Amino acid sequence: MRRATLALSGVALLALAGVALLALGLGPVGAGKASASAPGDAGAAKHAAATATPTSRPVLLTGEVEALDSQTIVVPPSNSSPLTLRNFVAEGSHVKAGDVVLRIETDGAANIDRLKTDLEQARARAEKQTATLEVAAVETEKALVSAQAALDKAKVDAALPKRQISALDYDRHQGELDRATRDLAIKRDADTSARAAIGRRREDGALEARKLQINLAFQMAQLAQSEVRAQRDGVVVHGYSPWQGQRFEEGSSAWPGNAAGVVLGNGEMAVTAWALEADRPYLSEGAPVSLRFDALPGTAAVTGRIKSITSAPEARASWGLGRYFRVKIALPQGHGLPLVAGMSVLVEPRAAPALAPAQARADDALTIEGEIASRGALPVAPPTIANVWQYKLAQLAPEGMMIEAGQPIAQFESSEVTTQLMAQQGALNEKQRALDKLRIDQTEADRTGELAVAEARSNADKADRKATMPKELIRRVDYDKLVIDRVEKNQLAKLAVTQHQAQIRARHAERAGLEAEIAQLQTQIAALAKGQAALKVVAPRKGLVVYRTSFNGEKFSAGSQVWMGLSVATLADPDQLYIAASVPEAQSSLVRVGQVARVTVPGSNQTLGARVVALGRAFHGKSSAQPAIVRDVELQFDGGTSGLKPGAAVQAELVADAARPAEKKP
Known part of the structure; x- marks a missing residue:
């Protein structure tokens, strides 16, 4: 109990002070079931305080109104920070589900172009290497055909009877047969290895292309995430920067994850309150609470009910080092109050009847501070x-x-832009020279390949003519060898055509890869030149x-x-000036749309007429240094704005009786 007493919040201490004042007969202060007491009842009050149970301790909580169907506009993730907000719809704009409310400036498009070029280069590189391996495989197949022909010829010679030839020739034919058999086995293994290498390279190329496709899909998804779309119909309200205290607008700098604003729905409202750890034992789910709204001083308290309490406390740095439980409170049905998101709420557990607060005075002028801003x-x-x-x-x-x-x-x-531009231009010139040389070399290689095909076909025709000689005019052994040569030369002619086609594909892929590199460098140089001009x-x-x-x-x-991403200045339109001001929450009930104001610019004798044209859709903290809850007020000048400059501080005196008739004084 001592620890709980030491951990009392400032609000709870204020409540205890209220109980003490009640005991002295000074009127009702705070919450609870305490009521005004006469001076003669001081002893009874002391006895009641001494015998009170923990459940009778007065507890005051601070909360705020929130719309349950609101959507927080979170700045999308990005590889760079800070970043610039683009296409941020104006505050107060009505949006529908699916509309784009925010888009950030990102280099996703450049990354997508780069990845597309990388993908094209990877495919060209894989095609070139695969075609080169196919050329090598054709060479091994040609060697295999030649080895098979050599083995067939060796078999013809080795089949000669030993008695018909000399022993030396017989041994030589047998040795040639053994050598040709071993050579054919080696050539088969080489051909198998070459075919396997082609298959592996195709698989590696497919994996490499798949990896780049996944990266490309990720970049495209990230580019799609660079914009935030409304998930429901509502009104857009801009938020405030947590590190500068300025309102987020189009062109403002922000960090990924910042809450740039909300899309306020028109549905059910609720109250979120925070209870200090020491006050948690005095709260329970389903318990009734009394709710008072600082922005509505002329209304009586309403009774809500605690819906849920978080199981673990959380820190609230703006309130100090204490830890607080989040308490969700449901509002009563048909309360009829003009609630606005962000309103401050005083929550008193064990809702008890209390005197209605004093009605705010409407016959006094209200002075608020603001600054001149531009809509454009x-x-x-x-x-x-x-x-x-x-x-x-x-x-x-x-x-x-x-x-x-x-x-x-x-x-x-x-200087980095100039350095990159020079380096990229030098690389481009080198690649272009390499492309010119490659085209010359490939043209010569095409002619060489065509000559090789023509030579192979000529050898096949020659072998065909030799094999058509009458069998009776030449030796059987020579005739059999001519038939073997015909088969060999025809197969080699077909393989020469296949090899030539593979070489053409390899050269085309090599040229395509180099052209893709040149296109990428040209794109980068164009982007750098555009950036340098900008x-x-x-x-x-x-x-x-x-x-x-x-x-x-x-x-x-x-x-x-x-x-990168920081704005150093703004170019304000002098023909669209207005006053952006804020009014404290406790005085917000005195401000109405259409209210007349007299605007004074400090440091000059100039006084201008203005009129309230809009009120903020939500209450918010004034800044990170001033956590006071305020509501935005927008005023429009009645006359000309010559001589006024955006950013100048002004004071606006609101005339209350211009918006509604002044109440009669008794």
């Missing part, structure tokens, strides 16, 4: 160039300068230059080192 802001960032991660900002137009279309805004530098950022339209801040919170300037 274009990011100024270095181009995305493969294998180039860091750039130097050589020149940047002065902040607040009006840039006309076609004028330069920024100039980036990167190092000079030119304004596509008229606009004002507004600087952005780096990781350390300082504005970019000439000489700054810029990582």
Whole structure:
């Protein structure tokens, strides 16, 4: 019990203070079943406090409203970080299921082109090597045919009777027969090995191509994952950067895994609260709780019910070093409250009747702070160039300068781009010279192959003519050898044609592989040249230059080192200015669409008229340094905006009676 007392949260201590005030008769404070007591009941209050059970301890929880059918827009994974958000739909836009809500800038297309070229080269290389092995296999087969012919001739000579020839010739014929038999066995083994090598190379080529196809499919899937589609109908709400505290917009820099926003549905709302470890014993699933909404001070508490409590606590760094259980609370049916996701909720277990909070005053002016922004802001960032991660900002137009279309805004530098471009150009020239030489060599090889085929066919014709001589005019042994020569030469002529075709395929594959390498180098050079030209950022339209801040919170300037994917400035459209402000949650009920405001620019005597045109679709923390819950307010100027610049801080005084009639004072 002592440990639980030491671990009380600030909210719980506030509740205990409320009980003490109740005991002194100072009115109801906090939650629980305590009620106002008279001064004479102090002794009874002390006795009740001394005999209280653990279940009667007052507990206050902090929670927020969330839409159960909302979809978190998570920045897709990427091989580079940070990255630039592209095609991020405007906040408040209504989207349907399947619509693209976010797309990141990625080099997936370049990787896909490279892998396609690699796949083409691998196939050409496998075809060339297979054809080369087929040429070698034809050579072994030709050697096998010649060995078979030699064996057949040796058998003819060895069949001569010993008594009809000299002993020396007989022994020589027998030795030739033995040698030809062994040579034929060796040639058969070589032919078998050559055929097996062709099969293995084909399998290796298929595996290599399959590997590249898998990598290509992965890159294509990753490219498809570079965009986020809505899973349901709803309204897009942008989130805030956890490390800069700025709202994510199109062109903003983000890290993979960041929550860039949500698609808010229109379905059931619920409440998520967090209970300190010391408060967990006083909560149970199914227990009723009282819910009060900070943004709705004029409404009475509603009764919800705890649906679930996580089994293990989790840390919440923004709240300190404590660990908290996540508590899911269901709202009552038909509560009729205008709830908005992100609203702060005060949760009091053991819902008890309490006095309704005081109605917020609607007859007082409310002053909020904001800044001038532009609806048409274009990011100024270095181009995305493969294998180039860091750039130097050589020149940047002065902040607040009006840039006309076609004028330069920024100039980036990167020695790596020039180095890569020179290296790739040198490699391209070398490959082109190699291709020219290869074409000349292959043309000569084609003529040589055709001559070899013609020679083989000529030898076959000669052997055919010799074998047609009358059998009676020549010796039987010589005639049998002529028949064997005819069979051999015809087979060699057929193999010469097969070999020539294999050589043509090998040369074609070699040329195709070299041409694919040249095409890849040309693509890389074109991409580098395009990136080098994009190092000079030119304004596509008229606009004002507004600087952005780096990781350390300082504005970019000439000489700054810029990582790929970071925006150094924005080009704001001066004709589409509005005021982006925020109102604290406790005062958000005093703001209505159509409310008139008087806008003052600090440091000048200028006062402009404006009107509230939109409210944020969700409540959120103001920034990482200021965790206060606020709601966005968008104001539109009533008149001209000449002389105003985006990024300037302003104060807007909202006139409450412009949105609704002021309440009569008693």
